[in-house]
Amino acid sequence: MRKDRTGISQDDDRSPPADLRGAESSNKTRNCCGVGSVSGSTGPISMEFQAPCPDQVLENVLENVLQFLSSRRDRNAASLVCKSWWRVEALTRSDLYIGNCYSVSPRRAMSRFSRVQSVSIKGRPRFADFNLMPIDWGAHFTPWVTAMASAYPWLEKVYLKRMSVTDDDLALLAESFPSFKELVIVCCDGFSTSGLAIVASDCRQLKVLDLIESEVTDDDVDWIACFPESGATCLESLIFDCVECSINFDALESLVVRSPSLKKLRLNCNVSIGQLCRLIVRAPQLTHLGTGSYSSPDDAVPGEHASDLQSALSACKSLVCLSGFKEMLPDYLPAIYPVCANLTSLNFSYANIHSDQIISVIFHCHNLQVLWVLDSIRDEGLQAVASTCKDLRELRVFPLDARGDNEGPVSDVGLQAISEGCRKLRSILYFCQHMTNAAVIAMSRNCPDLEVFRLCIIALHSPDHVTGKPMDEGFGAIVMNCKKLTRLAVSGLLTDRAFGYIGKYGKLLRTLSVAFAGDSDMGLKYVLEGCPRLQKLEIRDSPFGDAALHSGLHHYYNMRFLWMSSCRLSPKGCQEIVRALPRLVVEVIKHDVAVCPDDTVDILYMYRSLEGPRDDAPKVVTILQ
Amino acid sequence: MEVCRKMVNMLGAERDLNFKETELCLGLPGSEPEVIIKATGKRGFLETVDLKLNLQSKEESMLTNASKEKNLLTSTKDPAKPLAKAQVVGWPPVRSYRKNMMAQNNNNNNNKSELERDQKAGGSSSSAAAALVKVCMDGAPYLRKVDLKMYKSYQELSDALAKMFSSFTMDGNYGAQGMIDFMNESKLMDLLNSSEYVPTYEDKDGDWMLVGDVPWQMFVDSCKRLRIMKGSEAIGLAPRAMEKYCKNHS
Numbered sequence: 034m035r036k037d038r039t040g041i042s043q044d045d046d047r048s049p050p051a052d053l054r055g056a057e058s059s060n061k062t063r064n065c066c067g068v069g070s071v072s073g074s075t076g077p078i079s080m081e082f083q084a085p086c087p088d089q090v091l092e093n094v095l096e097n098v099l100q101f102l103s104s105r106r107d108r109n110a111a112s113l114v115c116k117s118w119w120r121v122e123a124l125t126r127s128d129l130y131i132g133n134c135y136s137v138s139p140r141r142a143m144s145r146f147s148r149v150q151s152v153s154i155k156g157r158p159r160f161a162d163f164n165l166m167p168i169d170w171g172a173h174f175t176p177w178v179t180a181m182a183s184a185y186p187w188l189e190k191v192y193l194k195r196m197s198v199t200d201d202d203l204a205l206l207a208e209s210f211p212s213f214k215e216l217v218i219v220c221c222d223g224f225s226t227s228g229l230a231i232v233a234s235d236c237r238q239l240k241v242l243d244l245i246e247s248e249v250t251d252d253d254v255d256w257i258a259c260f261p262e263s264g265a266t267c268l269e270s271l272i273f274d275c276v277e278c279s280i281n282f283d284a285l286e287s288l289v290v291r292s293p294s295l296k297k298l299r300l301n302c303n304v305s306i307g308q309l310c311r312l313i314v315r316a317p318q319l320t321h322l323g324t325g326s327y328s329s330p331d332d333a334v335p336g337e338h339a340s341d342l343q344s345a346l347s348a349c350k351s352l353v354c355l356s357g358f359k360e361m362l363p364d365y366l367p368a369i370y371p372v373c374a375n376l377t378s379l380n381f382s383y384a385n386i387h388s389d390q391i392i393s394v395i396f397h398c399h400n401l402q403v404l405w406v407l408d409s410i411r412d413e414g415l416q417a418v419a420s421t422c423k424d425l426r427e428l429r430v431f432p433l434d435a436r437g438d439n440e441g442p443v444s445d446v447g448l449q450a451i452s453e454g455c456r457k458l459r460s461i462l463y464f465c466q467h468m469t470n471a472a473v474i475a476m477s478r479n480c481p482d483l484e485v486f487r488l489c490i491i492a493l494h495s496p497d498h499v500t501g502k503p504m505d506e507g508f509g510a511i512v513m514n515c516k517k518l519t520r521l522a523v524s525g526l527l528t529d530r531a532f533g534y535i536g537k538y539g540k541l542l543r544t545l546s547v548a549f550a551g552d553s554d555m556g557l558k559y560v561l562e563g564c565p566r567l568q569k570l571e572i573r574d575s576p577f578g579d580a581a582l583h584s585g586l587h588h589y590y591n592m593r594f595l596w597m598s599s600c601r602l603s604p605k606g607c608q609e610i611v612r613a614l615p616r617l618v619v620e621v622i623k624h625d626v627a628v629c630p631d632d633t634v635d636i637l638y639m640y641r642s643l644e645g646p647r648d649d650a651p652k653v654v655t656i657l658q
Numbered sequence: 659m660e661v662c663r664k665m666v667n668m669l670g671a672e673r674d675l676n677f678k679e680t681e682l683c684l685g686l687p688g689s690e691p692e693v694i695i696k697a698t699g700k701r702g703f704l705e706t707v708d709l710k711l712n713l714q715s716k717e718e719s720m721l722t723n724a725s726k727e728k729n730l731l732t733s734t735k736d737p738a739k740p741l742a743k744a745q746v747v748g749w750p751p752v753r754s755y756r757k758n759m760m761a762q763n764n765n766n767n768n769n770k771s772e773l774e775r776d777q778k779a780g781g782s783s784s785s786a787a788a789a790l791v792k793v794c795m796d797g798a799p800y801l802r803k804v805d806l807k808m809y810k811s812y813q814e815l816s817d818a819l820a821k822m823f824s825s826f827t828m829d830g831n832y833g834a835q836g837m838i839d840f841m842n843e844s845k846l847m848d849l850l851n852s853s854e855y856v857p858t859y860e861d862k863d864g865d866w867m868l869v870g871d872v873p874w875q876m877f878v879d880s881c882k883r884l885r886i887m888k889g890s891e892a893i894g895l896a897p898r899a900m901e902k903y904c905k906n907h908s
Binding site for chain 2: 160162163164165220246248275279303359382383385407431432433434464489491493548573
């Protein structure tokens with residue numbers, strides 16, 4: 034039955050429909066018709082040349098060709114050609130990407146793809162990062178690592194995002210995969226320094242250990258000292274700036290000395306500038322450096338390590354990315370000037386320093402492509418960025434103080450300046466108190482390469498602060514003029530008109546974030562009916578109800594997920610979705626903070642899945658059936 | 659709302675804030691910290707070890723620190739914000755990791771200006787980076803670590819250690835403030851002859867000393883490691899402690 038497949042657009046991690054499952058064979062028996070097949074009873078082992086049958090030739094050729102196909106979207110397309118292609122593609126896929134850990138079970142994924150070396154798994158939806166979801170909602174790594182332990186003994190790489198990972202999981206990982214090389218953990222929780230210790234000591238081929246924005250419990254284990262003590266390590270990247278634990282500096286220094294391939298090192302706050310100096314001197318080959326606290330509290334004279342630091346940094350000829358600066362002492366700011374000219378990426382988003390000080394650094398950074406800063410940079414600072422960083426591709430401006438003043442430190446003035454100076458901009462995340470349509474329209478015209486536009490106007494329902502009008506025209510211009518736009522986040526005072534624009538022009542849009550916006554069901558309808566590529570839709574506190582939800586029935590199987598919280602959905606309306614689309618898992622989550630009347634749904638989180646309702650949901654989650 | 663915000667600030671600024679501020683207690687608000695402590699139950703081991711001589715200034719600095727903490731709390735809030743903003747959960751969409759970092763940052767910055775004032779007034783200073791030392795207790799299977807810079811007095815340190823090694827309790831009365839009185843040799847000897855636990859530390863010279871015989875800041879600067887041992891074992895240290903005491907105070 035091919036009914037499910039018609040009209041489904043190409044996208045990430047879609048498995049073929051159920052009817053193809055029977056055709057899978059992870060054993061390699063080929064059906065050859067007749068020619069040259071040897072029956073078991075012939076005597077001598079005379080090896081006559083058996084010409085392979087045409088099917089087999091095709092499959093061999095295919096196998097050789099498909100090895101080179103790396104894009105998973107291309108592979109998904111190839112797998113749909115016919116059963117033979119499906120089979121060969123499955124055999125040659127080495128990178129498994131699971132965009133939603135509940136969309137497919139480990140067993141199913143592993144029985145289709147048998148030769149995987151790298152696995153990426155994403156769990157919770159993004160809004161979980163902002164305390165909008167109960168803590169114990171799910172996304173456990175355990176069933177995955179357990180299954181992989183037997184299915185993929187040659188596994189080399191694991192990437193996890195928004196998953197719950199335990200120390201036992203890490204122990205199993207370290208024990209099961211002798212060739213294990215890369216572990217990248219982003220926005221996860223549930224494990225501790227004990228788990229890190231096991232990975233450090235048992236994964237002898239480890240090249241990459243990257244812990245990014247994750248919550249790691251400190252249970253006083255000296256995990257740095259657990260790396261093998263003698264001989265060179267394979268380490269190329271060690272990122273642990275989010276791990277709040279004390280650091281055995283001698284062990285760390287010794288590790289750095291024994292790691293000649295180390296290119297990326299991002300330290301946590303418990304490394305002082307003096308220690309930082311010593312490390313950099315040991316590793317002048319670094320390309321990415323996270324400076325930790327960048328503070329020196331024991332200075333007898335403020336800045337006494339400055340010249341040492343400066344010369345140590347100058348010796349790093351390959352340094353292209355700097356971050357850290359979490360307790361930055363301005364005395365040490367000039368130490369980085371010499372390396373600024375080579376920097377392509379600078380993360381100052383934890384440096385609570387004055388705008389002038391940031392500007393003094395920016396003026397040296399002519400080659401910057403990625404810049405993350407706090408809004409304490411102010412509009413003047415953004416003007417400096419605009420005049421200096423002509424190559425800028427990605428800009429993120431975070432709020433220093435989320436509650437903010439009425440006059441935020443950055444505004445439409447800064448945005449306008451950036452749009453005029455940084456014409457190659459591809460991605461922007463901008464937090465501000467107020468905005469004008471004019472500045473947003475200017476950006477839509479000046480930056481045609483924009484792929485990601487995320488504007489967060491912190492003041493709720495805030496109109497254009499010059500004209501008093503809604504922000505419809507600004508966002509409309511973005512979707513209209515930025516032909517490459519795939520990701521959009523809207524805010525401020527928005528009417529259904531804005532969504533009309535999005536539906537009409539946002540043809541390439543894959544991710545849309547909506548908060549406190551829209552007038553009626555029409556808004557959501559425009560989007561669901563107009564954006565054929567939409568995969569991830571997250572909406573909060575907007576007046577969209579059951580009728581709007583219903584208007585997306587034709588599209589929900591194409592999406593990774595839909596999130597709607599504090600909207601106007603009823604349990605009945607959600608139930609109808611389940612009836613219409615049996616392969617959708619519809620979770621209704623009760624969450625105190627959503628504060629909705631009893632007959633509305635606090636949180637709706639729904640996603641397509643081949644497995645039906647999951648069995649690890651906590652009590653607050655009701656899966657409609 | 660006030661309390662909520664306090665808690666939010668507390669959670670965000672683990673290092674510097676005094677948890678006692680929001681601890682539930684039987685005493686009236688603004689009463690001495692010690693009253694609050696006693697109400698929370700058992701102590702792990704010897705409360706504080708301190709020279710009688712330094713007691714006065716320590717108490718003062720403890721109190722002024724406590725009131726500074728209060729100022730800190732009020733100054734990091736913005737009282738004029740409309741409630742509506744503060745109540746919207748998850749808005750603006752900033753990850754808690756970043757929020758915590760920035761809250762810590764803010765407090766550190768505030769601390770710095772407090773510290774400058776403090777230093778001018780001749781009080782004790784602390785700074786942002788950690789002074790981590792290992793703490794072991796005889797008989798306990800695990801090793802812990804403390805950041806000495808998180809505490810401003812022996813009292814605070816002893817509270818923290820008591821919480822960490824809470825399976826060990828102390829009976830006995832050590833006077834109103836529970837301090838070892840170094841001036842009173844017989845009292846000291848009684849303690850060291852008992853089976854009660856006393857904290858000792860290894861200083862920069864590699865000598866093992868009884869905790870409490872030098873001013874707090876000097877202790878923080880020179881302490882490399884802490885060990886909590888039975889009084890009877892520490893008795894060997896006492897004479898050296900006395901020596902150093904004489905040296906430091908002659």
